[in-house]
Amino acid sequence: MDCEEIRPLLSAYWDGELDPVQAEIVAAHIAVCAQCAAIVAEYRSLGRQIVALPDVPPPAGLSLPAYDRSHRYQTIRRFGTRLAFNGLAAAILVVVLIGMAAGMSAVLQRMRVAGQEAAVIATYPPEGAHDVPLNTNLTLTFSRAMDESSVEAATYIAPAVPLAFAWQGETVTIVPFVDWRVGTTYTLTVAGTARGRDGTLLKSPFVLHFRTAGIPPGREPPESLNPIGRFALVWRSELGGPTGPLGYAIVPEQELWSARQHFERGMMIWLDQLYEDQIYVLYYGSDETSGDWQRYVDLWREGDPEKAGLTPPEGLYEPIRGFGRLWRDELGGQAAPIGWALEPEQGFVGCIQSFEHGTMVWVAPDCIVYVLWEDGSWTAYPEP
Amino acid sequence: MVDDVSPVHRMQDDEGEDFAEIFRRYYARIYNYVYRLLGDADEAQDVTQESFLKAYRALSRSSSQGDSPTNVLAWLYRIASNTSLDVLRRRQRIRWEPLEGLLAILRGGGRNPEEEVIYADKLAAVERVLAELPPRYRMMLLLREREGFSYREIAAITGDSLDTVKVTLYRARERAREIASRMKE
Numbered sequence: 418m419d420c421e422e423i424r425p426l427l428s429a430y431w432d433g434e435l436d437p438v439q440a441e442i443v444a445a446h447i448a449v450c451a452q453c454a455a456i457v458a459e460y461r462s463l464g465r466q467i468v469a470l471p472d473v474p475p476p477a478g479l480s481l482p483a484y485d486r487s488h489r490y491q492t493i494r495r496f497g498t499r500l501a502f503n504g505l506a507a508a509i510l511v512v513v514l515i516g517m518a519a520g521m522s523a524v525l526q527r528m529r530v531a532g533q534e535a536a537v538i539a540t541y542p543p544e545g546a547h548d549v550p551l552n553t554n555l556t557l558t559f560s561r562a563m564d565e566s567s568v569e570a571a572t573y574i575a576p577a578v579p580l581a582f583a584w585q586g587e588t589v590t591i592v593p594f595v596d597w598r599v600g601t602t603y604t605l606t607v608a609g610t611a612r613g614r615d616g617t618l619l620k621s622p623f624v625l626h627f628r629t630a631g632i633p634p635g636r637e638p639p640e641s642l643n644p645i646g647r648f649a650l651v652w653r654s655e656l657g658g659p660t661g662p663l664g665y666a667i668v669p670e671q672e673l674w675s676a677r678q679h680f681e682r683g684m685m686i687w688l689d690q691l692y693e694d695q696i697y698v699l700y701y702g703s704d705e706t707s708g709d710w711q712r713y714v715d716l717w718r719e720g721d722p723e724k725a726g727l728t729p730p731e732g733l734y735e736p737i738r739g740f741g742r743l744w745r746d747e748l749g750g751q752a753a754p755i756g757w758a759l760e761p762e763q764g765f766v767g768c769i770q771s772f773e774h775g776t777m778v779w780v781a782p783d784c785i786v787y788v789l790w791e792d793g794s795w796t797a798y799p800e801p
Numbered sequence: 802m803v804d805d806v807s808p809v810h811r812m813q814d815d816e817g818e819d820f821a822e823i824f825r826r827y828y829a830r831i832y833n834y835v836y837r838l839l840g841d842a843d844e845a846q847d848v849t850q851e852s853f854l855k856a857y858r859a860l861s862r863s864s865s866q867g868d869s870p871t872n873v874l875a876w877l878y879r880i881a882s883n884t885s886l887d888v889l890r891r892r893q894r895i896r897w898e899p900l901e902g903l904l905a906i907l908r909g910g911g912r913n914p915e916e917e918v919i920y921a922d923k924l925a926a927v928e929r930v931l932a933e934l935p936p937r938y939r940m941m942l943l944l945r946e947r948e949g950f951s952y953r954e955i956a957a958i959t960g961d962s963l964d965t966v967k968v969t970l971y972r973a974r975e976r977a978r979e980i981a982s983r984m985k986e
Contacts, residue, residue: 425968427971428967428970428971428974429952429970432945432952432970434951434952434967456978459978460974463946463974463978463981464945464946466923466924466927467927467931467942467946467947468947469923469927470924470927471924472833473833473842474829475828475829475833475846475849476842476846579855671890672935672937674937674959674960674961674965674969689959689960689961738962764962764964764965764968764969765968766935766937766969
């Protein structure tokens with residue numbers, strides 16, 4: 418093996434993570450190659466210096482905020498003043514609740530007719546609300562006293578945002594740890610595993626959609642969010658910048674652990690998102706530069722079986738781990754429209770950035786920026 | 802290394818007290834890791850607290866369902882890593898506080914003044930290299946070099962495959978070499 422083949426192995430060699438055969442080959446090489454030996458020496462020096470960085474004593478004030486049964490209330494306070502509704506927010510809430518009173522009474526009537534099933538009978542913001550302020554808390558009112566932990570465990574939001582919960586009687590206030598994103602449609606789901614204190618399960622899964630406020634007309638989007646690097650090249654030269662079809666960026670570019678795998682009729686991209694890893698499935702259209710896409714939550718976890726042990730046609734591969742689970746459980750497995758994998762999955766450090774009307778994803782191994790449009794179509798832009 | 806599990810297994814019996822034990826045992830370690838990731842003592846304090854809070858909430862839920870994680874330290878590092886990366890994404894560029902670390906060095910170490918200056922310069926240099934690395938590269942290097950985790954343990958923390966850990970560490974070291982070389986010019 419020459420230096421070019423050896424170099425990618427030097428890091429794992431220094432860490433003692435190569436298999437014995439590879440380790441022996443590398444050891445023999447660096448014994449006669451001063452350049453590669455020098456690189457290992459630099460790795461060693463870097464490691465020693467990192468280890469030598471002094472420990473910093475934690476500040477005296479560092480303490481667990483609260484771990485008793487009231488922790489959720491202290492969580493809310495810890496994350497600011499959102500929960501302390503100011504007068505305006507409270508007034509808006511009152512107006513909305515009054516406005517919903519007629520509808521609520523009808524719902525309550527149906528509840529009485531249907532018996533004592535648990536259900537969500539009021540929400541703020543209301544279903545389908547638009548222009549929701551970015552610091553809005555959500556409230557759900559249930560038809561009965563609920564088992565709080567079961568509701569919290571059954572509550573999800575997409576796009577994913579960490580949430581805190583505060584209960585008052587049959588109403589829960591849901592507080593996002595960070596502001597909602599600009600101009601984004603969120604879907605809050607309370608799964609059917611939520612139950613009342615008497616054990617009654619939620620009548621059916623509850624879903625709430627709302628859209629956050631965008632940049633007000635006539636106001637420029639913040640320049641700090643403008644894409645940079647390869648995203649900027651595609652955005653400006655191919656898509657017309659902020660006045661083009663993709664619109665302006667609503668979040669900064671994020672660098673994420675990613676993986677991708679090509680299939681017979683499409684590809685999958687995995688993104689290591691905070692709390693909820695996601696898999697994008699891109700189906701080829703008339704060619705391999707555009708088509709339709711769908712997004713899924715990655716349900717595979719370390720410790721789950723990596724694969725089902727299927728026998729693919731010669732030259733093709735069974736997808737494994739998260740891709741495999743999605744392929745088998747959601748896409749139809751061997752009958753999946755996307756087909757079998759053409760190659761093993763490949764990990765890389767990718768980038769993602771959301772815009773008004775879509776998302777850019779950088780797939781490093783292919784040197785391609787994929788634009789996932791909000792209408793469910795996608796377009797590939799090779800790196801300029 | 803990541804095998805400290807006993808407190809979690811008892812959480813169902815007396816979750817508050819046992820979680821306090823987890824907190825006492827690991828908070829200094831997690832705080833230092835977060836501090837090295839973020840380079841800001843105040844943010845490190847916030848993120849450490851937030852991480853333990855998230856861990857408590859997750860552990861208390863999972864233990865009530867008889868589904869405790871087998872590896873609490875990996876859990877804590879994962880939560881602290883994700884929470885730190887979220888902070889870094891929001892602020893784009895690391896704000897390093899080199900003086901605090903250097904002063905700690907200069908207060909002790911048995912070196913003469915000249916040696917201490919040279920030593921402090923070296924540490925300041927490696928802090929600058931770390932600060933210039935992309936967050937994920939910095940995290941991988943810290944987990945490996947400073948925290949001493951194996952590739953398999955890092956994979957358990959980050960949710961990556963072993964190949965991804967291997968490749969990312971290689972790239973992180975190469976990038977660190979480039980930065981260090983540029984700084985010497």
